[in-house]
Amino acid sequence: MTSHDYIVIGAGSSGSVVAARLSEDPRTSVLLIEAGGSDRSLNIQMPAASYLKAIANARFDWRFKADADPTRHGRRDYMPRGKVLGGSSSINGMVYLRGQPEDFDAWEALGNRGWGFADVLPYFRKAENNENGADDLHGAGGPLFVSNLRVTHPVSDAFVRAGVKAGLPLKSDLNRPPQEGVGFIQATQVRGRRCSAARAYLWPAMGRRNLRILSNAHVRRVLFDGTRASGVEYERSGQRESAVAGKAVIVCAGALASPQILMLSGVGSGAHLREMGVEVVCDLPGVGANFHDHPGTCHIAWVNTPTYNVQTGLPRILWFGARWLLTGRGPASTPDTHALGFIKSRPDLERCDIEYHFTPVGYDLTEDGPILFDKPAVTALANVHRPHSRGVVRLKSADHREQPLIQPNLFDDERDLDTLVIGAKFLRTLFETDPLSRFVTSEFKPGPDVCTDEDWRSYVRESGIGFYHPAGTCKMGRDPQAVVDERLKVHGVEGLYVADASIMPQIVSANLNANCIMIGERCADFVKSAG
Ligand SMILES: Cc1cc2nc3c(=O)[nH]c(=O)nc-3n(C[C@H](O)[C@H](O)[C@H](O)COP(=O)(O)OP(=O)(O)OC[C@H]3O[C@@H](n4cnc5c(N)ncnc54)[C@H](O)[C@@H]3O)c2cc1C
Numbered sequence: 001m002t003s004h005d006y007i008v009i010g011a012g013s014s015g016s017v018v019a020a021r022l023s024e025d026p027r028t029s030v031l032l033i034e035a036g037g038s039d040r041s042l043n044i045q046m047p048a049a050s051y052l053k054a055i056a057n058a059r060f061d062w063r064f065k066a067d068a069d070p071t072r073h074g075r076r077d078y079m080p081r082g083k084v085l086g087g088s089s090s091i092n093g094m095v096y097l098r099g100q101p102e103d104f105d106a107w108e109a110l111g112n113r114g115w116g117f118a119d120v121l122p123y124f125r126k127a128e129n130n131e132n133g134a135d136d137l138h139g140a141g142g143p144l145f146v147s148n149l150r151v152t153h154p155v156s157d158a159f160v161r162a163g164v165k166a167g168l169p170l171k172s173d174l175n176r177p178p179q180e181g182v183g184f185i186q187a188t189q190v191r192g193r194r195c196s197a198a199r200a201y202l203w204p205a206m207g208r209r210n211l212r213i214l215s216n217a218h219v220r221r222v223l224f225d226g227t228r229a230s231g232v233e234y235e236r237s238g239q240r241e242s243a244v245a246g247k248a249v250i251v252c253a254g255a256l257a258s259p260q261i262l263m264l265s266g267v268g269s270g271a272h273l274r275e276m277g278v279e280v281v282c283d284l285p286g287v288g289a290n291f292h293d294h295p296g297t298c299h300i301a302w303v304n305t306p307t308y309n310v311q312t313g314l315p316r317i318l319w320f321g322a323r324w325l326l327t328g329r330g331p332a333s334t335p336d337t338h339a340l341g342f343i344k345s346r347p348d349l350e351r352c353d354i355e356y357h358f359t360p361v362g363y364d365l366t367e368d369g370p371i372l373f374d375k376p377a378v379t380a381l382a383n384v385h386r387p388h389s390r391g392v393v394r395l396k397s398a399d400h401r402e403q404p405l406i407q408p409n410l411f412d413d414e415r416d417l418d419t420l421v422i423g424a425k426f427l428r429t430l431f432e433t434d435p436l437s438r439f440v441t442s443e444f445k446p447g448p449d450v451c452t453d454e455d456w457r458s459y460v461r462e463s464g465i466g467f468y469h470p471a472g473t474c475k476m477g478r479d480p481q482a483v484v485d486e487r488l489k490v491h492g493v494e495g496l497y498v499a500d501a502s503i504m505p506q507i508v509s510a511n512l513n514a515n516c517i518m519i520g521e522r523c524a525d526f527v528k529s530a531g
Contacts, residue, residue, distance in 0.1 A: 003244040004031040007232045008252055009219050012087020013197045013513050014500040015252030017520025020201035022527060023211035030211050031243055033234055035218045036083035039090045045193050046324060047094060048332045054091040056369045060084045061091060064256055064403055071411040077466050078369045081254055086198030089513050094187040094194060094335040096146045098124055098175050099508025099515055102351055110505055111478045112486040123521040137176060143200040144517060145190035150329045153360035155303060155378050155439050156338035162436035163341050166429060174340055179352045182341035192328025197517055220400040222249050222265040224281050229496040248495045248527055255470040255502040259288035259393045260404040276395045282492040286481035291391035291473050292507055293466035295410045295420055296383030298365055299427040300445040307376045308361045336361055345422040354423035357381040365465050382423035383467045385509035388413035393473050408466050421456045469512045474502035487526040499523035
């Protein structure tokens with residue numbers, strides 16, 4: 001049995017940051033335990049390859065399957081989650097987007113002192129190395145490379161120009177408030193390679209003698225001495241092992257696995273744990289509650305120009321790959337999303353509540369994962385920023401190898417469906433606007449039969465899907481459902497923290513990666529200052 005000051009569970013967007021920052025002090029020893037393996041694969045590092053070869057690949061993806069959602073005719077979502085160093089930041093779409101300032105101010109207004117936008121901005125800047133340099137919002141010199149797109153596509157240009165024609169402001173910096181507008185993304189990339197949290201934070205720290213990274217080790221539970229977290233039990237190569245934590249255990253396993261690990265460790269709803277045969281350490285009913293995701297839907301059109309769908313023959317792949325290896329440019333460097341747009345669903349709203357993604361690749365998001373078409377097509381996605389619906393994560397059994405029960409309840413609150421219908425309708429308007437309309441030969445989804453309000457509601461309910469952004473299941477706060485306090489310490493026990501997307505009391509109005517990295521930065525400071 002080994003002993004360390006700190007044990008970090010999960011080397012994802014937040015956990016990589018926590019482990020790297022804590023081990024900056026050579027007097028501190030840190031053990032980082034990750035269920036997945038190495039991220040030094042072309043399928044992770046080459047942006048275009050990830051979508052085809054990393055997502056849904058058991059070597060890199062947990063491939064969670066949600067339970068039947070009664071709010072969507074029993075649909076069962078496939079939910080990719082990175083199982084590799086870097087976690088989901090190693091398989092994600094690389095869009096660099098922060099929450100709106102009001103998101104963080106709202107967290108603070110809920111009683112989470114020190115989480116307002118003015119408090120979190122320095123941590124976004126500290127993390128960031130923006131290709132465009134530092135300014136009042138952006139950082140330069142941080143570990144996370146944020147780059148301009150290194151590839152263009154005429155249909156992506158047309159989407160942005162159609163957005164402007166439809167009345168949206170053109171944005172050169174999508175992270176500069178107010179969010180409303182349309183523009184090209186910046187990506188978490190370095191010279192055309194993926195810049196995951198592992199590449200940004202762990203690769204430079206791997207040589208430290210005080211940081212031990214244990215990969216391919218599946219955590220079973222946190223061990224307690226009374227109500228004090230004293231270590232971690234994990235399984236590696238079929239063997240059960242454990243490690244001692246002298247100071248603290250930090251759970252960073254993501255919004256699906258963090259609540260599962262807490263519950264397997266005896267921290268959760270007492271009644272549920274007893275039902276599952278788990279000894280209760282702390283009755284904390286909010287563990288696994290407050291699940292939410294960005295509900296979204298897609299718009300797919302056939303187009304009259306080659307998209308990446310038809311550029312997959314062997315000679316082209318070899319050419320794209322060689323170009324990427326030599327210059328870091330070209331289609332192999334492309335994130336799937338090129339442009340984003342943001343609108344208000346109603347003119348009286350103070351801030352945007354709908355986000356659009358545009359990809360010069362045609363794919364459908366199905367219950368079994370993304371399916372790529374074999375003819376020229378494009379896909380745009382609409383999603384709701386701040387959903388009202390809430391789902392839940394619970395144990396299915398006390399066996400850590402069994403996936404938890406995930407009940408998304410995506411449209412439990414009809415307001416989310418109503419908002420998404422507005423967002424989906426405006427997508428059609430964009431596709432009918434010049435110059436995007438010039439490329440479109442026909443609309444595949446929603447399709448010409450979707451015309452009336454009732455058609456739209458049915459379409460959105462049937463096609464609606466969580467946007468791979470689960471959050472909120474160990475929420476920060478002081479109310480009876482809260483799991484961690486504003487310094488990310490788990491209520492009711494000692495020496496235990498949670499830091500990842502699960503701590504968000506309300507999901508941010510953005511993709512989550514940059515926000516989880518910020519949470520990791522903050523947690524490391526909290527843990528350091530607790531001594
Ligand atoms: C396909 C996809 C595309 C996305 N696209 C974008 C995007 O373009 N931009 C963006 O901002 N966000 C995007 N996201 C979302 C974003 O990447 C995630 O929300 C974010 O990375 C979550 O960070 P996290 O720290 O909460 O968890 P994760 O990064 O998922 O980290 C959790 C880690 O814990 C490990 N772990 C879990 N259980 C155990 C266990 N029992 N034992 C040991 N280790 C364990 C996991 O293997 C993983 O490494 C995308 C997500 C996906 C899946």
